[in-house]
Amino acid sequence: MKRFKGLLALFLVFILAFSLVACSTNTVTKQPDNTKSATEAVKTQFPLKITDFLGREVTIVKAPQRIVSLAPSTTEIIYAIGAGDKVVGVTDYDNYPEQVKNVPKVGGFKGPNVEAITAQKPDIIFASKLSGKEQMEALEKMGIPVVVLEATNIDQIYQSIKLIGEITGNDKKAEEVISNMQNKIKEISDKVKDLPKVSTFYLVSLDGNWTAGKGTFIDELINIAGGKNVADDVNGWAQYSIEELVKKNPDVIITSPHAGNVNDIKTMAGYKETNAVKNDKVFVISDDNIINRASNRIVLGLEEIAKFLHPEAFK
């Protein structure tokens, strides 16, 4: 066992070394590019003034080198735009991409830990609205700029990506990530736009019959994927009446791996009577995070949902 660990460590070191080499070779070969991005970096001039999602103006004195991210969605974006190597602190919730597992955890269920955050000596903190006002104020008083990001729809995800790109000096990669997302969404919506809308119910959790109503990512995704969320008469997360569900009679039911047993759903009074169960159209999304997190991976969730709703369009 010990030997195995040693081997593993060696392997990891090797990978690390290799990736470093890869990076440096990149810089060498892409010399002309570098100058170009250098001129572009001039565009992001420090001190940089930005407005965050709370409408606060935040001044960032110099280009951040040590980033603390207090939301898994933000972390995903930071890695996606290629600034992942600057991340020095994340939360317990963070699990994507794989590398993030080795980053120190500075917050969790009970909110961010101010001490652990300061110990990482960050020069910028990306927070969310859930991050705890008092803690964020304490950190700001120590002179660490706090940027609050809270995207609640796909357009706002673009804004988040753009903002993070600007702050980290990776604007170009950020633009690229955004246009990839836009292309994917266009590709999917083009495929389904002329097909009839499929009435869909999303089950968050069977006990209590929780669903995702208007204003959630899931609602937005269902709409883009060529469906209609039958629970769009409630706002946000809600316990939905089974009576109403029977009356709306959805053609497709989508649920997540944590929502409860799929067989329970199929045999439950009320559910049993829906077209979705009768025609065996109850689907389980592969991963909750690709439909709930405000990151670029949301297009993966969109693609899965679109395939559930319109399998014929994706043959």
Place this chain on the structure above:
Amino acid sequence: MKIKKSLYFTAAFFILVFSAILSISAGAVEIPLQDVLNVFLGKGTEINKTIIFSLRLPRLIVSAFVGMGLSVVGTFFQGLLRNPMADPYILGVSSGAAFGATIAIILNLGIFGLSFMAFLSAILTVFFVYTISKTGTRVSMTTMLLAGIAVSAFISAIISLMMLLNHDQFSRIIFWTMGGFGLVTWNNVYVSAPIITVGSFIMYLFSRDVNAILTGEESAEHLGVNTEFVKKLILAIGSLVTALSVSVGGIIGFVGLIVPHIARLIIGPDNRYLVPFSGILGAVFLILADLFARVLLKPMEIPIGIITAAFGGPFFLYLLVRSKQKSERM
């Protein structure tokens, strides 16, 4: 006096029937009264049939029986423990059930597994409390009360810790504890209705004995009541009924505490009348509470525990103030 009592019973019975009819005809989906009648006459659309027969009717029956069971148990426990603060949960049933439910939710055991774990863990908790409070063959009610509180506090701490470690399930656990009949089916009716009825009836047979115990355990012994037997029997059956109720509807607070008091204010402390009266009132109370839970914010449902506390609390205060004024005037 007898006539006045039977009047109260008749009135309560009519209110029960009325609230049952109201509850069948109202809900998230509006079904006109004519269509409701049609469904019962064997006509009517498929959707309406499903909504009324598979969803509303079992829900109505279960909420009525749970309301009855909790109120009857509450009445007996208040008498037995000679404590106005006593309710069916005081011996640790609620925290025990919540513990089982938390485990079931974390392990994702499904709906049936959840009910079963809640029931099992509630029974085990009460049995544990009972075992520590027993000295020889006697059970001290005071010790049991205190042990129940201590065990509840300990289990709550463990539940909180489990929620902390499984924060993705946090809201599911919290909302389970607030109760609700949203997913009740006929199977729940078949299990809970007979057991709650039989259990309540057996306890009722001992209402005279509990009357005697109310005057003190020693004097009850002198009157020829086997107090130890009565206590043990009522604790056992009462806990069974409570555990079953909780496993179906979650931890619905206030019913088992307040309905017995309301009933006592109306019909007096004689358990022979108080127990059935409080059972009927409990059924009415939960039927109406569930109705509110379904329609207030429709098509969204509100956990029924919120309704029982929000409506039960102020109403009870009103009765308290009124009965205080009454006694002052006298």
